[in-house]
Every structure is written in structure tokens, then in C-alpha cells.
Amino acid sequence: MTTDTPTIVLVGHGMVGQRFLEALAERGLTATHRVVVLCEEPRPAYDRVALTSYFSGKTPEDLSMTDMEFIEKHSIELRVGDPAETVDRSSRTVTARSGQTFAYDTLVLATGSYPFVPPVPNKDATGCFVYRTIEDLLAIEEYAKTATTGAVVGGGLLGLEAAGALKGLGLTSHIVEFAPRLMPVQVDEGGGAALLRTIEDMGLSVHTGVGTQEIAVDADGAVTGMKLSDGSELSTDLVVFSAGVRPRDQLARASGLTVGERGGITVDEQCRTVNDPHVFAIGECALAADGRVYGLVAPGYEQAETAAATIAADEASFTGADLSTKLKLLGVDVASFGDAHGTADDCLDVVYSDSRAGLYKKLVIGRDGTLLGGILVGDAEAYGTLRALTGSVPPISPESLVLPAGSGAPAQLGPAALPDDAIICSCNNVRKGTIRDAVTEHRCTTVPEVKKCTKAGTTCGSCVKVLGQLVTAELEAGGVEVDKGLCGCFAQTREELYEIVLALRINTYQDLLDRYGRENARGGDGCEICKPAVASIIASLAPTIGASGYVLDGEQAALQDSNDHFLANLQKNGSYSVVPRIPGGEITPEGLIVIGEIARDFGLYTKITGGQRIDMFGARVEQLPLIWTRLVDAGFESGHAYGKSLRTVKSCVGQTWCRYGVQDSVRMAIDLELRYRGLRSPHKLKSAVSGCARECAEAQSKDFGVIATAGGWNLYVAGNGGATPRHADLLAQDLTDTELIKLIDRFLMFYIRTADRLERTSTWLERIPGGLDHVRDVVVEDSLGICEELETLMAAHVANYRDEWSDTINDPEKLARFVSFVNAPDTPDPVVGFVPERDQIKPDLPLLSIGLRPADDVLEGTAQR
Amino acid sequence: MTLAPETTDLKVQLRLGDSWFTICDLNVLLPGRGVAALLPDGRQAAVFRDRTGNLYAVDNRDPFGGAAVLSRGLTGSHQGRPFVASPLLKQRFDLATGQCLDDDTVRITAYEVRAR
Ligand code: SRM
Numbered sequence: 001m002t003t004d005t006p007t008i009v010l011v012g013h014g015m016v017g018q019r020f021l022e023a024l025a026e027r028g029l030t031a032t033h034r035v036v037v038l039c040e041e042p043r044p045a046y047d048r049v050a051l052t053s054y055f056s057g058k059t060p061e062d063l064s065m066t067d068m069e070f071i072e073k074h075s076i077e078l079r080v081g082d083p084a085e086t087v088d089r090s091s092r093t094v095t096a097r098s099g100q101t102f103a104y105d106t107l108v109l110a111t112g113s114y115p116f117v118p119p120v121p122n123k124d125a126t127g128c129f130v131y132r133t134i135e136d137l138l139a140i141e142e143y144a145k146t147a148t149t150g151a152v153v154g155g156g157l158l159g160l161e162a163a164g165a166l167k168g169l170g171l172t173s174h175i176v177e178f179a180p181r182l183m184p185v186q187v188d189e190g191g192g193a194a195l196l197r198t199i200e201d202m203g204l205s206v207h208t209g210v211g212t213q214e215i216a217v218d219a220d221g222a223v224t225g226m227k228l229s230d231g232s233e234l235s236t237d238l239v240v241f242s243a244g245v246r247p248r249d250q251l252a253r254a255s256g257l258t259v260g261e262r263g264g265i266t267v268d269e270q271c272r273t274v275n276d277p278h279v280f281a282i283g284e285c286a287l288a289a290d291g292r293v294y295g296l297v298a299p300g301y302e303q304a305e306t307a308a309a310t311i312a313a314d315e316a317s318f319t320g321a322d323l324s325t326k327l328k329l330l331g332v333d334v335a336s337f338g339d340a341h342g343t344a345d346d347c348l349d350v351v352y353s354d355s356r357a358g359l360y361k362k363l364v365i366g367r368d369g370t371l372l373g374g375i376l377v378g379d380a381e382a383y384g385t386l387r388a389l390t391g392s393v394p395p396i397s398p399e400s401l402v403l404p405a406g407s408g409a410p411a412q413l414g415p416a417a418l419p420d421d422a423i424i425c426s427c428n429n430v431r432k433g434t435i436r437d438a439v440t441e442h443r444c445t446t447v448p449e450v451k452k453c454t455k456a457g458t459t460c461g462s463c464v465k466v467l468g469q470l471v472t473a474e475l476e477a478g479g480v481e482v483d484k485g486l487c488g489c490f491a492q493t494r495e496e497l498y499e500i501v502l503a504l505r506i507n508t509y510q511d512l513l514d515r516y517g518r519e520n521a522r523g524g525d526g527c528e529i530c531k532p533a534v535a536s537i538i539a540s541l542a543p544t545i546g547a548s549g550y551v552l553d554g555e556q557a558a559l560q561d562s563n564d565h566f567l568a569n570l571q572k573n574g575s576y577s578v579v580p581r582i583p584g585g586e587i588t589p590e591g592l593i594v595i596g597e598i599a600r601d602f603g604l605y606t607k608i609t610g611g612q613r614i615d616m617f618g619a620r621v622e623q624l625p626l627i628w629t630r631l632v633d634a635g636f637e638s639g640h641a642y643g644k645s646l647r648t649v650k651s652c653v654g655q656t657w658c659r660y661g662v663q664d665s666v667r668m669a670i671d672l673e674l675r676y677r678g679l680r681s682p683h684k685l686k687s688a689v690s691g692c693a694r695e696c697a698e699a700q701s702k703d704f705g706v707i708a709t710a711g712g713w714n715l716y717v718a719g720n721g722g723a724t725p726r727h728a729d730l731l732a733q734d735l736t737d738t739e740l741i742k743l744i745d746r747f748l749m750f751y752i753r754t755a756d757r758l759e760r761t762s763t764w765l766e767r768i769p770g771g772l773d774h775v776r777d778v779v780v781e782d783s784l785g786i787c788e789e790l791e792t793l794m795a796a797h798v799a800n801y802r803d804e805w806s807d808t809i810n811d812p813e814k815l816a817r818f819v820s821f822v823n824a825p826d827t828p829d830p831v832v833g834f835v836p837e838r839d840q841i842k843p844d845l846p847l848l849s850i851g852l853r854p855a856d857d858v859l860e861g862t863a864q865r
Numbered sequence: 866m867t868l869a870p871e872t873t874d875l876k877v878q879l880r881l882g883d884s885w886f887t888i889c890d891l892n893v894l895l896p897g898r899g900v901a902a903l904l905p906d907g908r909q910a911a912v913f914r915d916r917t918g919n920l921y922a923v924d925n926r927d928p929f930g931g932a933a934v935l936s937r938g939l940t941g942s943h944q945g946r947p948f949v950a951s952p953l954l955k956q957r958f959d960l961a962t963g964q965c966l967d968d969d970t971v972r973i974t975a976y977e978v979r980a981r
Pocket residue numbers: 569570571577578579607608609610611612613614615641647648684686701702719720721722723724760
């Protein structure tokens with residue numbers, strides 16, 4: 001490094017620091033400057049906003065925001081784990097913990113904040129934590145293993161997130177908030193009430209209006225509880241403080257820079273410190289020119305851009321930012337934007353509230369009809385549009401923007417209605433015009449490309465949906481055909497491929513790929529998206545197109561998703577679960593005993609599933625054939641828990657026993673399950689039959705659900721549980737047994753024919769033009785004249801069904817695949833280990849993280865889970 | 866796909882240091898699917914064969930989830946490069962180099978393989 005290259009030293013490699021580096025690179029400053037980064041944490045910048053997703057399975061690597069190629073390409077000297085200790089402004093040097101001193105021409109402080117811990121007695125006891133870094137989460141996770149109850153001090157945004165995480169770790173969770181409501185900063189009283197209700201319904205205990213006075217500890221100094229200001233005591237094993245953050249301004253303070261009364265390094269509109277033109281401060285450590293310290297990432301990003309522009313001698317300023325936020329807290333949407341609390345003179349509120357459903361929506365409207373701000377709790381669907389309209393008079397009445405759909409409210413405003421300068425992505429300050437330009441000028445054709453080009457949608461993700469709509473609209477407006485192809489190998493949709501396979505009787509994947517694949521995919525190996533999708537089409541149509549009905553036959557074996565390939569469900573440690581079919585949930589004592597004996601003899605963990613059957617976990621791959629030989633001998637068949645195919649048809653006990661029942665629901669459930677077992681489909685299929693309108697079998701949450709009436713059966717379709725529940729729609733009423741089965745045959749085959757891959761019936765029905773009415777026309781009225789064909793296809797499936805496990809255990813060549821090691825068939829995989837829990841087994845997870853890797857694989861990931 | 870009879874006695878071998886370690890008969894490998902092999906030092910390799918007959922081998926352990934399951938993943942090609950997608954959380958790994966295609970910072974060991 002030559003001495004005349006000017007040097008920029010960045011202290012703090014957090015979210016804002018990383019954005020600053022990117023801004024430097026974009027402006028070409030990394031080419032003209034030496035850039036040194038002092039990073040305190042043991043890992044480079046990661047996505048702190050998404051921190052909590054660690055508990056839902058994201059690894060620290062998933063959270064990383066740092067592309068090492070970028071760092072290397074721009075010759076950035078990133079010093080991980082080496083924080084700055086002192087700054088000497090007179091000699092313009094920074095000294096790091098390693099003892100190294102770096103001379104700077106420009107110093108940028110991006111040191112973020114630290115969590116504020118109220119000075120209560122025993123606040124440092126064993127079992128007290130904060131919630132800010134990956135290391136904090138690792139420590140909480142470890143401690144929670146021995147705890148049963150956890151309490152969070154602070155009911156703000158982070159507090160709720162932390163409480164949700166504790167609950168997810170299996171602890172009974174409490175939230176203690178000093179203010180009279182949750183999230184006092186973002187929501188008002190009404191919103192707080194809606195939020196409270198939903199959060200309590202989730203099983204979290206909320207204590208508002210009380211302060212924490214002391215942490216109670218045992219003789220070893222470990223937390224046992226909390227003393228509260230109302231005199232009560234809460235017993236808890238673990239405490240997380242989440243009572244706000246304070247700017248980390250110590251380094252600046254010690255070097256004589258001005259800091260605010262309540263903390264924060266004082267900077268001007270260019271993000272330059274007010275005392276020293278060579279020093280900048282950005283992100284949560286900075287006290288901006290408008291007198292505020294921003295605790296959100298979006299304003300920090302803007303400051304990063306401003307500082308980089310100023311260093312490049314471009315014009316830029318940061319004069320303040322919008323505090324709009326949209327969050328999904330514990331699954332509840334919470335959003336606030338603009339002047340949410342209605343502080344402007346003369347403003348009026350429009351409020352819609354339904355506390356039973358946990359909904360609260362408020363808009364703040366100015367005298368002249370201008371939308372000033374608002375709060376949405378429970379349903380923040382309209383957030384993107386409303387935020388963009390803030391500051392203008394909306395083109396439709398404000399009431400209709402908050403009323404639930406279906407209550408006479410006109411259609412939602414689409415993103416097309418927004419002006420070009422509407423901000424679509426508030427995290428990254430991206431306007432609608434910029435997104436349109438990305439498509440028209442920069443030739444982006446997909447959301448990922450637009451994200452890369454504009455940075456929109458790369459932070460909290462809440463704008464991605466609107467982004468997708470804009471990109472499609474813009475492409476279509478430009479006459480560009482949007483690529484709706486299944487994947488990189490096929491330009492057709494799944495529906496089109498289905499038609500090709502059926503019409504031309506194509507019965508191998510290779511044939512389909514080589515004849516109908518995209519030019520550059522022909523002759524290749526396909527990909528993990530189209531292989532199982534085409535395998536499913538071939539399996540659904542097998543008897544009709546002349547393919548084998550056995551999914552492990554020939555080429556088909558290679559196409560199946562890996563669960564289908566072993567006819568079992570892979571678990572996190574490489575073992576499998578086994579689910580025999582139990583039609584309608586009816587099982588004899590003999591059957592129960594057989595399952596019990598098998599589970600006992602193979603040491604499997606057993607559990608009753610949500611689908612009215614029994615799951616046995618922890619089978620090693622080489623045990624599967626042995627287990628299934630015994631199951632098949634006892635008359636059991638595959639339950640297809642691994643397949644995109646019929647799972648279960650649940651039943652209630654029905655007329656036979658129940659005093660309310662009006663039909664034999666168990667018999668019907670068994671008939672339906674046996675009829676459709678083994679039917680491969682775009683996604684899994686579930687069903688249920690209830691014996692009367694009391695609906696004990698929950699049929700209305702199923703892909704096809706049947707409810708008995710005095711006159712026969714009512715058929716409901718396209719219901720869904722899961723993440724986006726949907727109540728099924730009534731397709732036809734008072735059907736006889738034969739009519740019912742005929743309609744279900746048609747409905748399922750029509751779905752299999754026209755749905756996209758991995759599209760449940762609920763999303764399919766919502767997507768297809770005409771929706772329920774169209775489906776009713778096709779399957780009830782036969783408007784397309786295809787019902788006969790649909791019925792024939794189903795009849796072929798029913799006639800040709802064979803149990804795939806019984807086929808497999810009778811085929812030595814297939815059985816040879818069920819080994820851990822091809823070269824050591826008798827050796828079990830040593831990574832599959834178990835430890836005891838509640839008188840059964842569970843996977844030995846630490847074994848996975850220790851792994852059996854030799855030390856020379858330094859480049860390998862270091863996932864800890 | 867069935868192999869011509871004269872190729873069936875070929876053995877799949879993995880390069881370990883200076884020597885070649887025999888894994889299995891070539892005809893055991895189903896095009897598009899993998900098998901796992903136990904190596905003398907306790908490591909595991911996932912060995913694959915594509916439709917044109919090329920052989921690949923990488924470490925069997927999924928570095929994200931920890932389980933030794935990559936041999937059970939689906940294979941495919943992306944921009945002309947062969948890959949396997951982990952059956953756990955679907956990250957893809959280049960079969961020739963071991964580079965993770967969904968995370969630049971992760972790479973697994975790739976082995977030299979031959980049939981003879
Ligand atoms: C075992 C079971 C949980 C239990 O212990 O009870 C279970 C376990 C799994 N479910 Fe489930 N679900 C189970 C009942 C349910 C139910 C309840 C029901 O069927 O009545 C639902 C809600 C109903 C519904 O599907 O609409 C349910 C909604 C889901 C979803 C969300 C589907 C959606 O459309 O949103 C997924 C994810 C997916 O399929 O993409 C899922 C995915 C899974 C997977 C496959 C996740 C995975 O990839 O590992 C789990 C595999 C289990 C295994 O390895 O054996 N599971 N899952 C239940 C098996 C039922 C059975 O006998 O086959």
C-alpha cells in the first residue's frame with residue numbers, strides 16, 4: 001500500500017457499516033482509497049433485523065450480509081474480531097485491540113447501539129441476557145435448555161420478538177412492560193389492545209403497567225424470579241432485558257467529539273461530526289441533524305449513502321427519515337406509518353377495530369383529506385399502498401382502505417395506482433419510478449434481478465410482494481412476455497407439461513426434456529424443480545400413458561424427491577420416519593399392538609400425528625425394509641407421508657356411536673382414503689369426513705371435505721390448514737354416495753391437471769380465473785366437456801393402485817439401495833445417534849454439529865445447528 | 866437405463882491422496898442418484914453418476930444441517946454445471962468443485978473419481 005493512497009477507516013461492521021462499504025464501491029472510492037474495517041464481532045456483518053429467524057432454523061451463515069468476494073474484489077481490509085480501542089484525532093490514527101494502529105484520512109464511526117439494561121439489583125446474575133447479537137442468541141439457546149420459564153423486560157418491538165423466541169424454545173414466557181400497553185412507541189391504545197389479545201391467545205403472559213424492581217437469585221447467583229413494582233413476584237429461570245438501546249458513542253466521547261445529552265454522536269446533514277471534518281458517524285450511533293437517533297435500519301442506510309457521497313464530494317444530505325415500520329411479530333402483522341399518533345393539528349381518525357379477530361386499523365387524515373399516517377394491527381396487507389399514499393389525498397375514500405374486504409368496500413388499490421415517486425421499499429428508500437426504470441432501462445426481468453439492481457426488497461422483505469406486482473405489470477406493459485416457465489429447463493408451465501405428457505403419451509422424463517425442454521437444457525440432467533414435478537405428472541397419469549405405476553421403477557426412481565426415493569420422511573439427523581396408512585383413523589387393537597411391537601423392537605419414537613395416525617421416528621435407512629416387512633405382513637400399507645399425494649382422510653366417529661351423527665362418516669372416510677391412496681398430485685391432498693354439522697373432523701379445512709346432512713353429503717373444496725388457513729367452499733349439497741365420489745374424482749383430476757407445482761387446492765382455486773364458479777362449471781356442469789375424461793383417468797388410477805412398500809420389499813434390486821454405505825452395507829451411519837427424552841429417543845443433535853469432519857476442510861461451513 | 870454388458874464389471878474408484886480407493890461396481894450407480902461410501906478414515910463421500918456417464922464425488926455431510934445425507938439429494942445441472950441439492954434445506958453444491966451455489970462462503974470437499 002503506498003502511503004499517498006488516502007485511507008478510510010470504518011469502525012463497526014454492522015448493517016449500516018456494510019451498506020457504507022457497498023456505497024463506497026459503487027462510487028468507485030474503493031479503487032482510489034485504502035479501506036480498513038474494524039469489526040468487533042467474531043463474524044462480519046449479518047442481518048440483525050432477521051436475527052430471530054435463527055430460532056426458526058436460519059444458521060448464522062444464512063444471516064450473513066457479507067459477500068467475501070465483494071470484500072476481496074474491492075481489496076477491503078476487513079479485520080474481524082478486532083475492535084477499535086482509541087482514536088487520536090490530532091495524529092489521525094485509530095488503535096485496535098490487536099495493538100495495530102491505522103492512520104486515516106477519513107474515519108467513519110458505525111458502532112451501532114448497545115442494549116440498555118436498567119440498573120436493578122442482580123441485573124448481571126447468571127441467567128440474565130440481552131438480545132442484540134448472534135452470540136446473545138447462542139447463549140440464550142444454551143441456557144434455555146435447563147430452564148422452563150423465561151421473562152422479557154420490555155414490551156416493545158424487540159421485547160415481543162424475544163418473548164416469541166423464548167416461547168419457541170419451549171419456555172413459558174412472560175413480558176413485563178412498564179408502559180400501560182405493548183409497543184408503546186409504535187401503536188396507540190386501541191392497537192395495543194388488539195395486539196395484547198392476540199399475544200395472550202398465543203399463550204404468552206403479558207404484564208403491563210409494572211416495572212421490574214429486582215432480579216431474585218438463588219444461593220449460586222442464578223435467576224429465580226423478578227420482583228415487580230406492584231409488589232408481586234414472578235418466578236422465572238431466565239430474564240432477557242429488552243428495555244431499549246443506547247448509542248455506542250464511547251469511542252467518540254473519549255476522543256473529544258460532541259455527543260448529545262441523551263447520547264449519540266452529533267453530526268450535520270452530511271453525517272460529518274460537528275467538531276471534525278475528517279470524522280463521520282452513521283447508523284444507530286449517530287445523532288442526526290434533525291436531533292434524533294434512529295433505531296431503524298432504513299435511516300441508517302440513507303446515512304451510509306450520504307456519508308459515502310460526501311466523501312466522493314457529491315451532494316447529499318440526511319435531514320430526517322420516516323419511521324414507518326411493518327413487522328410480523330409472532331405471526332401478527334403490525335405496521336405504523338407517517339404521523340401514526342395523530343400529532344398534527346386538526347387531524348381526524350378513521351378507526352376500524354374488531355378485537356375478537358385481533359384487528360385494529362387506524363388512519364390519520366388531515367382536514368383537507370390528506371392521509372397523514374396510520375396504524376395497522378392484525379392485517380397489514382394495505383401497508384405498502386397506504387405508506388406510499390401518505391402525504392397525498394388518496395383517490396378513494398379512507399374508510400374503504402381499512403374496512404375488511406367483503407363489507408361493501410371497493411377493491412384494494414393496486415400498486416399500479418401509485419405515483420412514480422411513491423416509496424415502495426422504505427428500508428432502502430426505493431421509489432416506484434426507480435423500480436420501473438430497472439425493468440425498462442436496465443432490462444431486469446425478474447424480482448431477484450430488480451432486487452440486485454435497486455436493492456429494493458433486500459432488507460425486511462415486506463415490500464417484495466408489491467415489487468413482484470410492479471415488475472410483472474411493467475414487463476407486460478412493455479410487451480415483454482413474462483417467463484412463466486416451470487424452471488430453467490422448461491419454458492412451459494406445469495399445466496402445459498401435463499397436457500403434453502397426456503396428449504403425446506410421453507412416459508419418460510428424458511424424452512420430455514430432450515423434446516420439449518429449453519434449447520440449452522436438452523440432453524442435460526434437468527434440475528431439482530422439474531424432475532419431481534414431471535415425476536408427479538407421470539405418476540398421476542401412469543396407467544393412461546403406459547408408464548410404470550411404481551415410483552421406484554427405472555428412470556422414475558432417479559426423479560423422485562429424496563423422501564419418495566426412500567418411501568419415508570427424512571429427519572434432521574439423516575434418520576427416517578415411518579407412517580403406515582390408517583384409513584379414516586380407524587385401527588384395531590391388533591393393529592395398534594403390531595405397531596407398538598415394531599416400534600419397541602426397533603427402538604423408534606412414536607407419536608400420534610395431527611392426521612389421525614401413528615408416526616414412528618428414528619429409523620435408520622437400512623432398517624426401513626425390515627420395519628416394512630413386518631408392517632406389510634400385518635396388512636399395513638404405505639401412508640405416503642412422504643409423497644405429494646393423498647395423506648389422510650380424517651373422520652369423526654359419526655352416526656354409528658355419536659348421538660348427533662346423521663351418516664356413517666367413518667365408512668365414508670375409509671372408502672375415500674382407499675379410493676385415492678397413492679394418487680400423486682401437485683401438492684399433498686388431505687380430506688376429512690364429519691358425521692354432522694358439528695364438524696368434529698374439521699372437514700372444512702381440507703382440500704376436499706365432506707359433511708353429512710340428513711339428506712346425504714355436502715362437499716367442500718379447497719380448504720387449507722397450515723400457514724395460510726382457508727375455509728373450504730361448498731361445492732355441492734345433499735349428494736348421494738355415488739354423486740359425491742363422482743364429483744371428487746372430477747375435482748381432483750381437474751386440479752391435478754391445471755395446478756402449478758406445489759400449489760395446494762386453496763391457492764389454486766384463488767389463482768385460476770373464475771375461481772370457485774369456474775370450477776363448479778367445469779366439474780358439476782361439465783362446461784368444458786371433459787368430465788368423462790377426468791373420471792376415466794381416475795378410474796385408471798384406482799384400478800392400478802399397488803402398495804409401493806409391498807412392491808419394494810419383494811424386489812431385491814430395490815432393497816439393495818436401502819443401506820447407509822454402498823461399500824459397507826452392514827455399517828450404520830455413525831452420525832445418526834439418539835439420546836433419551838421422556839422415556840423415548842430423540843436425535844442426538846450435538847453429534848451433527850461436532851460432525852466427523854477432518855480439520856483440513858477449512859472452507860466448510862461452520863453451521864452450529 | 867441399462868448398461869451395456871461389457872461395462873458392468875467396471876469399478877468406481879475415489880482418489881485418496883496418492884491411491885485409488887474402490888467403492889462399488891459402476892452399475893450400482895443409477896444415473897441421477899447418489900450413493901454414500903464410507904472412507905477408511907471414517908469420512909463419508911457421496912458418489913454420483915450423471916446421464917452421460919460422468920462420475921462425481923463430494924463429502925456426504927450437509928454443512929448446513931450436519932447430517933450425512935448429500936448422497937440422497939436430487940441432482941441436476943445449472944448453467945452447464947452438475948449439482949446436488951441437499952435433501953434437508955435444498956442448498957445446491959457444485960459436484961465438480963464442492964462449491965455451494967447458494968452461499969459463496971461454503972464449500973465442501975470434492976474428490977476425484979474414475980471408473981476402471
Ligand atoms: C407428522 C405431522 C405432525 C404431527 O406430529 O402430528 C406432520 C409433519 C410434517 N408436516 Fe404437516 N404434519 C402433520 C399434520 C399436518 C396438518 C394437520 C392435518 O393434516 O390435519 C397440517 C394442517 C392441514 C393442512 O395441511 O392444510 C399440516 C400442515 C403442514 C404444512 C403446511 C401446508 C400448507 O398448505 O400451508 C407443511 C409444509 C408443506 O407441506 O409445504 C407441512 C409439512 C410437514 C413435514 C413434511 C415437514 C418436513 O418437511 O419435514 C413434516 C413431515 C413429518 C415426517 O417427517 O413424518 N405440514 N401438517 C402430521 C402428519 C399427519 C399425518 O398423519 O400424515
